[in-house]
Amino acid sequence: MPYAIDEAMATALVTLYPRLVQRSPEPVKVALQRLLDEEHARRGVPDATGALNPLALTQGTLLKEEFDLSTHAHHAGWTLGALIADVKGMIHVNARHGFPAGDAMLRAVVESLRSQFPGAKLVRLQGDNFAVLLVPTSGLTVTEALREPTRSRLSADARAVLPAGAEAPDFTLALLELTIEQPTHWQVLGPLVWGELERAYTLERMGNAGGLQKRRLQLGGFVPGRSEP
Incomplete structure (x- = not known):
């Protein structure tokens, strides 16, 4: 993982996406990836279809x-x-x-x-x-x-x-x-x-x-x- 994450940040990430991470063996990694994906979507990065996410x-x-x-x-x-x-x-x-x-x-x-x-x-x-x-x-x-x-x-x-x-x-x-x-x-x-x-x-x-x-x-x-x- 390319980011240094302390315990407080890890807890915050998991708290953001409780349903997403509840069955994941790597909940912090999964939550961080979702956070990054959402930020890319807000910035107008197209998804796999070539369209923009509603967050944009x-x-x-x-x-x-x-x-x-x-x-x-x-x-x-x-x-x-x-x-x-x-x-x-x-x-x-x-x-x-x-x-x-x-x-x-x-x-x-x-x-x-x-x-x-x-x-x-x-x-x-x-x-x-x-x-x-x-x-x-x-x-x-x-x-x-x-x-x-x-x-x-x-x-x-x-x-x-x-x-x-x-x-x-x-x-x-x-x-x-x-x-x-x-x-x-x-x-x-x-x-x-x-x-x-x-x-x-x-x-x-x-x-x-x-x-x-x-x-x-x-x-x-x-x-x-x-x-x-």
């Missing part, structure tokens, strides 16, 4: 530059488009073709989304659920017209890496246009965006979305200039 969005600086470059954000609102893609029946893909094939398919999904939306940020919300963030600097906007072409391309690209004879997977796709009015600080954007992504996907999965979802959140963070006496 909720606790990292993923949206800082986007906020800094949006000089209009305090007055006209900060707007983000998003497409959420969830693989249907991923458990069956792994059961029929094995986990290596399933992992290859997830990498193909990420690469497909990246090629379809250059300049967007790609976050892995759940194991087989990915969000494409059409941030302001990407120059991309979200419309209902994206749904079917994206679904068709995803199915084709995912099918291409599966064994011969395998069925092309289907996807649940949710579309969201989110405007945050008068955001107080860039650090509030990530958790808000994450929550709205989860909400948009849930509504789509339940059949209650009705197409492109549009949301406006009012934060009231505008600070007026000092008035002269």
Whole structure:
């Protein structure tokens, strides 16, 4: 282990992840590795699929530059488009073709989304659920017209890496246009965006979305200039 760890730090590490380490023969090592992995995720290091961990969005600086470059954000609102893609029946893909094939398919999904939306940020919300963030600097906007072409391309690209004879997977796709009015600080954007992504996907999965979802959140963070006496 490349770090000198005293007893107090070892206790703190194990306390951070009690369930993770309860059956491990090397609990301190396992806890330290998890801590390092989470820090890498916050810094925007992609995972094995090539997508970003949600921690980059909720606790990292993923949206800082986007906020800094949006000089209009305090007055006209900060707007983000998003497409959420969830693989249907991923458990069956792994059961029929094995986990290596399933992992290859997830990498193909990420690469497909990246090629379809250059300049967007790609976050892995759940194991087989990915969000494409059409941030302001990407120059991309979200419309209902994206749904079917994206679904068709995803199915084709995912099918291409599966064994011969395998069925092309289907996807649940949710579309969201989110405007945050008068955001107080860039650090509030990530958790808000994450929550709205989860909400948009849930509504789509339940059949209650009705197409492109549009949301406006009012934060009231505008600070007026000092008035002269």
